[in-house]
Amino acid sequence: MFRFLQIFCAILSSFILALAIPNEYLVFGSPLIGLFALFPLYVALSTSKSYGWSFFLCFLHGSITHLLSSFWLGNFAGFAIFTLGASDLGTGFFEGFFALAFHFPRLFAKKSELLSEDSGLNHFAVPFRIFWFASVYTIWEYCKSTGFLAYPWGTLSMCAYEWEWLTQIADITGVYGVSFLFAMVSALLGEGSLLLSRLANSSAKNEIFVSYKKTCFTALALFALSLCYGIYQLTLERKPIKNMNTLLVQQNRNPHRKVEEENILLAEKITREALEKNYDGGKSCDLVVWSEAVLSKRFPPAEIYYKFFPSDEPLIKFIKGTQTPFIIGGPVVFNDELHEYGNSALLFDKNGKFSGSYTKMHLVPFAELIPLRQYEKVRSIIKSMVGFSYGWTPGKRPVLFEIPLNNSDIDNEPYKIISIAGQEEKTVPKTAVLSTPICFDDSAHEVCRALYLCGSEVFVNITNDSWSKTESAEIQHFVVAHYRSIEFRTTTIRSANAGYTCVIDPRGKVLADLPLFTEDALACKVPIYQREMTVYAMYGDWLPWSLIFLAFAYIFFACKQKKEEESYLSAFSLSLLPHEIQWYEQWDSVCKNYSSTFAIDWNEWNL
The missing domain is CATH 1.10.1760 (Arp2/3 complex 21 kDa subunit ARPC3)
Incomplete structure (x- = not known):
């Protein structure tokens, strides 16, 4: 019971x-x-x-x-x-x-x-x-x-x-x-x-x-x-040092329906309508962000393919027409022979040119990161079990994207660089330095810390949790991700396929968001703050490691004391056997100590 x-x-x-x-x-x-x-x-x-x-x-x-x-x-x-x-x-x-x-x-x-x-x-x-x-x-x-x-x-x-x-x-x-x-x-x-x-x-x-x-x-x-x-x-009053006009596109597409042309055309339609609605009258957009895994063809080779696809409005032509940089989720190829492909964030400049990528570093174990998948036998087993996908290859290093800011209303004067590296003095416009943790990346403290220490000013998370089909999954991911803003006192942007698309300030508060599981776009002025080195940014997970050290220290000394106690009791029990002279001497000592400790003064009783 x-x-x-x-x-x-x-x-x-x-x-x-x-x-x-x-x-x-x-x-x-x-x-x-x-x-x-x-x-x-x-x-x-x-x-x-x-x-x-x-x-x-x-x-x-x-x-x-x-x-x-x-x-x-x-x-x-x-x-x-x-x-x-x-x-x-x-x-x-x-x-x-x-x-x-x-x-x-x-x-x-x-x-x-x-x-x-x-x-x-x-x-x-x-x-x-x-x-x-x-x-x-x-x-x-x-x-x-x-x-x-x-x-x-x-x-x-x-x-x-x-x-x-x-x-x-x-x-x-x-x-x-x-x-x-x-x-x-x-x-x-x-x-x-x-x-x-x-x-x-x-x-x-x-x-x-x-x-x-x-x-x-x-x-x-x-x-x-x-x-x-x-x-x-x-x-505490925090004033942004610059703003970045950003458009976050939430397609709410079916992740299990592999119709890339429909997905791209839908994203283009939402983007076009949002740009016309929010960035007219002299205002300009600094960055458009689409969610994870929108594109399916592998870069860099696929850049030529998307100059002609979709046939109704090719992707590269569409980006060039907006005259705005894009970040879009798609794959990159490392090694075709070994089936090494990365789940990546692809950066396109305002003319539609593929400028580089960041590859997801922290993959979901046994779903995205499958051990031994480089062997044909393992790939055959996986394909027979799930019917598709051999998983991904993790990224090897942090990558940052630098985005020019065209219309920031805070301290937007061009700044000067004086070089001693053999280059002439030059004047450059304001820029924003972004990092793009992909989906599960924003839950990995070590990944986000590495990106921040490299110089990231804003986290731009692209994700696709729509396969979960539940609101709780979307919000749980957001709650985990919002701690990154607090830990590094930086802004986090989340562009998700079905949600939770939002902008989070350094306090962890949501500045702007979209409803879950809807087709829409969020146009927002993303505040960018002066980078600061928080205690967590400098020392990382010092608290759990301190607790681990203290726990092992206690375990070590506790085991040592217990061993000494058992050794003493063992020796004592073997040496002081009954009916030996040492046993009687020990007994006499105990009796004397007892008598002296609990002796009774009978004179007090006679009173």
């Missing part, structure tokens, strides 16, 4: 977390619900008696949370067996592995410490358990969001979107500071509920209560500091 309650708590925690994350009922999620999300899981793990059982509880929690919050992965065409099935099992096993860390303090604690804790004398155990749980869960979210199998969805930080004052700490700690605070509150609630039953039989009720109360005050202080910092950042 007791184990059934633990299973119930683990499953309940999964449902609460999935409800707190943006979903079909609460579009942007609920931070208030998120504070309670791990409360039942904490209770279940704290009462678990073995690592094996803790593994099972964490496996349940991880797999069910993933299934409930990312169910839309099942719509990923023929790859659903990987994107949903394999990822669900993988997430469950991965969190189950972390059960060892959750279970560690009690598993490797010294016997004397366990006795002291059970008797209510070890007051340090209360705050330690709370902060240990919050730290391990934060490390777990970092590990699941990093590396080849990275999937930063289903995280506590996704619950916090509507609490803008709290998310501002991301420019210091990244998203992991937010996750730590939420996990800490759940651990506080869980520990408090467990103490209610323990205090009744404890001989040190007041001491334990004071220890718990101080832990609550510490947590409250962390939230208060986050609140003050958040209010400061939200009220």
Whole structure:
């Protein structure tokens, strides 16, 4: 019956977390619900008696949370067996592995410490358990969001979107500071509920209560500091140094219907109407952005092809007619013989000339990045399973696009370059330096940080999540992406096939947007701010790495102390056998110490 309650708590925690994350009922999620999300899981793990059982509880929690919050992965065409099935099992096993860390303090604690804790004398155990749980869960979210199998969805930080004052700490700690605070509150609630039953039989009720109360005050202080910092950042006046007139085209095309001519003509129609409506009367557009994977022919060779296709209005001719640079999603070829192709953002200048590309660096594992696909046998298996696609080749390096600004109304005077590199002094117009993280790229902290450190002034994300067919998938991706604006205090532009197309300022606020799953275009004046090196930009994921270091340091010293204790007890038990002279001498010493400690002064009784 007791184990059934633990299973119930683990499953309940999964449902609460999935409800707190943006979903079909609460579009942007609920931070208030998120504070309670791990409360039942904490209770279940704290009462678990073995690592094996803790593994099972964490496996349940991880797999069910993933299934409930990312169910839309099942719509990923023929790859659903990987994107949903394999990822669900993988997430469950991965969190189950972390059960060892959750279970560690009690598993490797010294016997004397366990006795002291059970008797209510070890007051340090209360705050330690709370902060240990919050730290391990934060490390777990970092590990699941990093590396080849990275999937930063289903995280506590996704619950916090509507609490803008709290998310501002991301420019210091990244998203992991937010996750730590939420996990800490759940651990506080869980520990408090467990103490209610323990205090009744404890001989040190007041001491334990004071220890718990101080832990609550510490947590409250962390939230208060986050609140003050958040209010400061939200009220801080930020003035853009230049503006970029931008047109974001949302086609809402069917991603499974491979009719490229219709897709291009639709995008051209939306673009033409939007340009005529928004950029007449002397105003000009600096950049047009189409979403991911609009084009299907591989560049650079395909540049000649698109001079004549579509036949009704060839793409290159259309771009030249607008006299505006374009960024369009399409493939590039690295090596035809090895089937190496990249999912890329293609840059065309105002005359329609293909000027270069950035290739997506962080690919979706087992859907876009398929191991061993360079072998014909593997490609044959993949084709027989999903019917199309051999995956993509990841980009090797960051690439930036520099766009001239024709009509910026802020400090738009041309600036002068004095060169000592053998070039003459020249005057050039204002420009904007863009980076184009593609789809999943904007969830990869290491990719966006590399782009920013290279000099990016604006993130321009092109994506196509329309295959998910759900609003929750679109908003979840947006929530993950909006943290990049806060972390680097920069503007993020999102041009999506079906949504969420929007412009996000350095505070993480949406300046302009389009409704989901509609054919439309968003004309906006994108503010570009002075680049600043935030703590996160300089040091990256320092918080989870600090927690990892502290956790391993504790594990090392705990194991060392336990080994010394076991070695001492083993030697003591072997040398002091009953009926030997040493045993009797030890017993006499114990009796003398007892008599001196608990001696009774009978004179006081005679009074």
